Amino acid sequence: MAVVSLLNVPDEHPAVRDAWFVRRCTVTPASAPGPLSDLLRLLGVQPSETAGELDFLIPLWRVRSGATLLHEGAPAECVHVVRSGTFKSLKTSEDGYEQVLGFAGPGEVLGFEALCRGQQPMSAVALEDSTVYALPVRSLDGWRQGSPALDHALQFALSRQLARVGEITEMMAAVAAEVRLARFLVWLSAHMLECGQSPRRLRLRMSRRDIASLLGVAHETVSRSFGSLVEWGYLRVDNREVEILDLDGLKAFKRSTRGFADQVSRRHGAGTAASPPARHAPVGVAA
Amino acid sequence: MAVVSLLNVPDEHPAVRDAWFVRRCTVTPASAPGPLSDLLRLLGVQPSETAGELDFLIPLWRVRSGATLLHEGAPAECVHVVRSGTFKSLKTSEDGYEQVLGFAGPGEVLGFEALCRGQQPMSAVALEDSTVYALPVRSLDGWRQGSPALDHALQFALSRQLARVGEITEMMAAVAAEVRLARFLVWLSAHMLECGQSPRRLRLRMSRRDIASLLGVAHETVSRSFGSLVEWGYLRVDNREVEILDLDGLKAFKRSTRGFADQVSRRHGAGTAASPPARHAPVGVAA
DNA sequence: CGATCGTTTGACGGTGCTCAATCACCGTGG
DNA sequence: CCACGGTGATTGAGCACCGTCAAACGATCG
Numbered sequence: 001m002a003v004v005s006l007l008n009v010p011d012e013h014p015a016v017r018d019a020w021f022v023r024r025c026t027v028t029p030a031s032a033p034g035p036l037s038d039l040l041r042l043l044g045v046q047p048s049e050t051a052g053e054l055d056f057l058i059p060l061w062r063v064r065s066g067a068t069l070l071h072e073g074a075p076a077e078c079v080h081v082v083r084s085g086t087f088k089s090l091k092t093s094e095d096g097y098e099q100v101l102g103f104a105g106p107g108e109v110l111g112f113e114a115l116c117r118g119q120q121p122m123s124a125v126a127l128e129d130s131t132v133y134a135l136p137v138r139s140l141d142g143w144r145q146g147s148p149a150l151d152h153a154l155q156f157a158l159s160r161q162l163a164r165v166g167e168i169t170e171m172m173a174a175v176a177a178e179v180r181l182a183r184f185l186v187w188l189s190a191h192m193l194e195c196g197q198s199p200r201r202l203r204l205r206m207s208r209r210d211i212a213s214l215l216g217v218a219h220e221t222v223s224r225s226f227g228s229l230v231e232w233g234y235l236r237v238d239n240r241e242v243e244i245l246d247l248d249g250l251k252a253f254k255r256s257t258r259g260f261a262d263q264v265s266r267r268h269g270a271g272t273a274a275s276p277p278a279r280h281a282p283v284g285v286a287a
Numbered sequence: 288m289a290v291v292s293l294l295n296v297p298d299e300h301p302a303v304r305d306a307w308f309v310r311r312c313t314v315t316p317a318s319a320p321g322p323l324s325d326l327l328r329l330l331g332v333q334p335s336e337t338a339g340e341l342d343f344l345i346p347l348w349r350v351r352s353g354a355t356l357l358h359e360g361a362p363a364e365c366v367h368v369v370r371s372g373t374f375k376s377l378k379t380s381e382d383g384y385e386q387v388l389g390f391a392g393p394g395e396v397l398g399f400e401a402l403c404r405g406q407q408p409m410s411a412v413a414l415e416d417s418t419v420y421a422l423p424v425r426s427l428d429g430w431r432q433g434s435p436a437l438d439h440a441l442q443f444a445l446s447r448q449l450a451r452v453g454e455i456t457e458m459m460a461a462v463a464a465e466v467r468l469a470r471f472l473v474w475l476s477a478h479m480l481e482c483g484q485s486p487r488r489l490r491l492r493m494s495r496r497d498i499a500s501l502l503g504v505a506h507e508t509v510s511r512s513f514g515s516l517v518e519w520g521y522l523r524v525d526n527r528e529v530e531i532l533d534l535d536g537l538k539a540f541k542r543s544t545r546g547f548a549d550q551v552s553r554r555h556g557a558g559t560a561a562s563p564p565a566r567h568a569p570v571g572v573a574a
Numbered sequence: 575c576g577a578t579c580g581t582t583t584g585a586c587g588g589t590g591c592t593c594a595a596t597c598a599c600c601g602t603g604g
Numbered sequence: 605c606c607a608c609g610g611t612g613a614t615t616g617a618g619c620a621c622c623g624t625c626a627a628a629c630g631a632t633c634g
Contacts, residue, residue, distance in 0.1 A: 097545055099456075115442065162400040163408045166376075172460065221590060239599090507581090507624085582629070583628080585625090598611105
């Protein structure tokens with residue numbers, strides 16, 4: 001409870017127990033559970049692979065925007081698979097600072113980290129109204145034995161999860177703040193593509209502060225970095241709406257690494273219109 | 288092959304095919320495979336849990352210091368479990384910069400990230416002479432079905448792996464370089480303890496440059512940060528031998544987060560010789 | 575014993591953090 | 605309807621930290 005009280009939990013604080021909080025920040029069972037086949041589709045399994053398997057129902061939860069699906073320190077009860085929506089994973093330190101560790105979208109697994117110690121090492125908060133499949137830890141082994149397809153899909157998803165955190169680390173490792181943001185945007189773009197969305201038009205579900213926390217910079221720096229990327233013609237930004245104007249250029253720019261930072265500073269010194277790969281004209285909005 | 292040629296592979300380059308390279312940088316089968324029970328012990332399974340299970344032999348490899356166990360871009364053939372020694376995981380960018388993503392010791396899984404795409408997303412290099420169990424991807428499903436204990440142990444290890452990368456992210460997210468290094472040392476200390484080693488006497492297997500890469504700072508900054516931690520009385524350092532003099536103080540210090548960076552800077556201003564070990568209040572006021 | 579690599583220390587310049595003020599947006603309540 | 609407080613985003617100014625360049629020292633291995 002000591003740990004839980006640090007988080008944004010509807011406890012103790014009187015104001016949070018009424019009004020909009022109860023309406024908005026809740027985790028409730030969905031109207032109906034979902035079929036296993038839908039879960040498998042989410043995890044990337046082809047329908048042909050599940051031929052002849054039993055199709056049973058999986059508990060489905062509805063998580064409203066702002067609600068905390070997983071509480072840091074809470075016991076491990078369910079492993080979740082995001083069906084729709086977006087989540088952020090975070091750790092809260094004693095002084096209340098929220099360290100964002102990653103973002104999760106459809107098909108991603110949440111809460112698996114808790115199995116080894118029996119309690120959640122991090123929290124998960126919905127960034128928009130979302131739905132998740134809930135796989136009780138106790139049922140997990142049985143379900144996996146009953147459905148080889150589910151077993152494979154989970155292995156697959158965990159493998160992908162591990163590969164993704166490598167990408168997260170790469171983002172934070174970049175020297176310049178603009179490069180970090182560029183890597184983040186390219187990463188996000190790739191994931192929107194995987195989800196069948198447009199890779200150029202991004203609707204950011206997270207605040208600047210969340211992005212800043214993930215990238216390890218101040219949130220003002222994120223604002224300024226957005227400004228720079230816009231000025232250099234890579235983006236068009238309107239609050240949380242981001243349109244990538246030059247995805248290839250952005251991918252080239254994000255490769256700037258330590259030891260080659262001169263490429264970055266060169267951008268500043270030499271006119272912004274000269275050095276970028278292909279684009280001179282400020283296609284989008286002028287500063 | 289295009290990707291592989293970027294790495295330190297004993298191919299094409301004539302110099303690497305002879306002399307010390309062949310002797311030192313090799314991955315070879317060990318003299319004999321190891322029993323499954325030993326693998327399960329590594330992964331943290333209690334012997335009692337495996338009662339009545341078949342004990343078969345698992346291929347065991349020997350990896351010499353400096354050898355590359357996993358090549359970025361290579362096809363996924365085996366999942367490895369470190370039996371002894373230490374590895375670093377890294378991605379090599381086009382310009383040759385090595386981004387270290389993590390370190391792995393006994394009981395940790397290497398190469399699982401490759402399952403989802405069929406090829407290694409990162410390389411793994413031995414930092415000392417090491418041994419690893421090799422679980423061929425083709426045999427994996429069969430072995431897991433044949434041994435529920437192995438199945439559970441792998442799930443457990445993967446969960447732990449995911450929890451660990453969260454810790455890595457936390458390290459890189461710290462503001463001040465000294466805090467990052469402190470977090471790294473505390474992290475390392477905890478893992479030495481898990482492996483039955485002393486949590487206070489650390490023998491660093493990795494270079495300053497590797498640490499710097501992981502923490503996202505310049506390697507000179509790592510040197511200077513070591514100097515600061517020594518000056519403040521937390522450590523005693525002799526090259527790669529590190530003795531932690533005040534583990535509790537170091538743990539308190541590592542909690543410094545963004546938004547509370549004044550704690551750090553205050554350390555510099557107020558005489559450096561005055562503040563060190565006593566550690567006034569973790570989060571409270573200094574001076 | 576010599577060569578190569580790793581580590582340490584110094585000086586300088588720049589980037590990004592901190593502290594602020596301002597503006598836009600939203601839901602609430604007058 | 606508009607005033608109001610709250611949150612998030614943007615922009616500016618100042619300064620400290622850290623990255624870069626450079627050189628010296630130390631360790632390791634052939």
